[in-house]
Amino acid sequence: MLGNSLASSFLTYESATLCSTYFSDLSAFAPNCAPLKLNISHRITPNAQSNVFRQRSCKFVGASRNWGLHSVSQTQSVALxxxxxxxxxxxxxxxxxxxxxxxxxxxxxxxxxxxxxxxxxxxxxxxxxxxxxxxxxxxxxxxxxxxxxxxxxxxxxxxxxxxxxxxxxxxxxxxxxxxxxxxxxxxxxxxxxxxxxxxxxxxxxxxxxxxxxxxxxxxxxx
Known part of the structure; x- marks a missing residue:
């Protein structure tokens, strides 16, 4: 029981730290964007935290990838x-x-x-x-x-x-x-x-x- 409790606490802390760092970096990159609020508490299971974090991450990685493709498309015609x-x-x-x-x-x-x-x-x-x-x-x-x-x-x-x-x-x-x-x-x-x-x-x-x-x-x- 104690081992499970410690593991749960550690995962909660690690997920919160990763999210905090990620959105802090994002805030620095896009200071005009409204801050995203991610409410993490001991009531959320580690798996749920991980899923939330992955969903948030995928959205921004996807947006970044779309921006990159748009930038590349401007110069693709030059190659032709x-x-x-x-x-x-x-x-x-x-x-x-x-x-x-x-x-x-x-x-x-x-x-x-x-x-x-x-x-x-x-x-x-x-x-x-x-x-x-x-x-x-x-x-x-x-x-x-x-x-x-x-x-x-x-x-x-x-x-x-x-x-x-x-x-x-x-x-x-x-x-x-x-x-x-x-x-x-x-x-x-x-x-x-x-x-x-x-x-x-x-x-x-x-x-x-x-x-x-x-x-x-x-x-x-x-």
Whole structure:
């Protein structure tokens, strides 16, 4: 009897500890989620506790697995590119590799910039296209000519990967000219601005207070 009582107490304590640790870790991962309450007392048998814990665990493991599959699905279509398109994509990867981006990081940048993965910046306007090496290289070269180092470009692309998909002439160059003409921002001041708010390079509308529902690309944010 004493042995059974001790074993029951130990299992109760172990289950409670595992659950506490599990949901504590989950809380740290998703701090905005409402805390889950799991009432464990000596009235619940060890088997019941174990079943409850397994059910809770399976739900979150399943959710995590679904999220992973969804993320993978965004890049699966890239693997199905035809030979010529694959060469174009690889040339863009090569351009980004000079900034020390891994293949996986380069794919994320290109996917967000050219409509292969959803980006709130574009909304619904971005049409999927295969990136061209000359376009990506042209954007990087132009930004280097503005005084940005490769380390600067790495930081800028981490913040704003969509810049690779912006028009060099109609957006980047025009916006840099506007910054200098309207606010006198150039040189080191321009470099500091672009590192702080690189999305200014892609602004293409100015609602002037009359909302056009394109807030992510509007000069009103500047």
């Amino acid at each position: 590119l035809e030979n010529e398109e694959r060469k174009m994509w690889d040339s863009c990867r090569q351009a980004l590799s000079t900034l020390k981006f891994s293949v996986e990081e380069a794919d994320v940048i290109l996917s967000k910039a050219f409509g292969w993965a959803h980006s709130p910046y574009w909304g619904e306007e971005r049409v999927k296209e295969v990136p061209k090496g000359e376009m990506v290289n042209g954007t990087l070269d132009y930004l280097r000519n503005l005084g940005l180092s490769d380390d600067d470009l790495y930081k800028l692309l981490k913040k704003f990967p969509e810049v690779c998909g912006c028009s060099l002439n109609d957006e980047l160059k025009m916006n840099v000219a506007t910054l200098e003409k309207e606010w006198g921002i150039k040189g080191t001041s321009l470099r500091s601005l672009l590192l702080r708010n690189p999305k200014v390079l892609g602004y293409n509308v100015d609602c002037k207070g009359d909302c056009m529902a394109q807030c992510t690309r509007c000069w009103v944010r500047f």
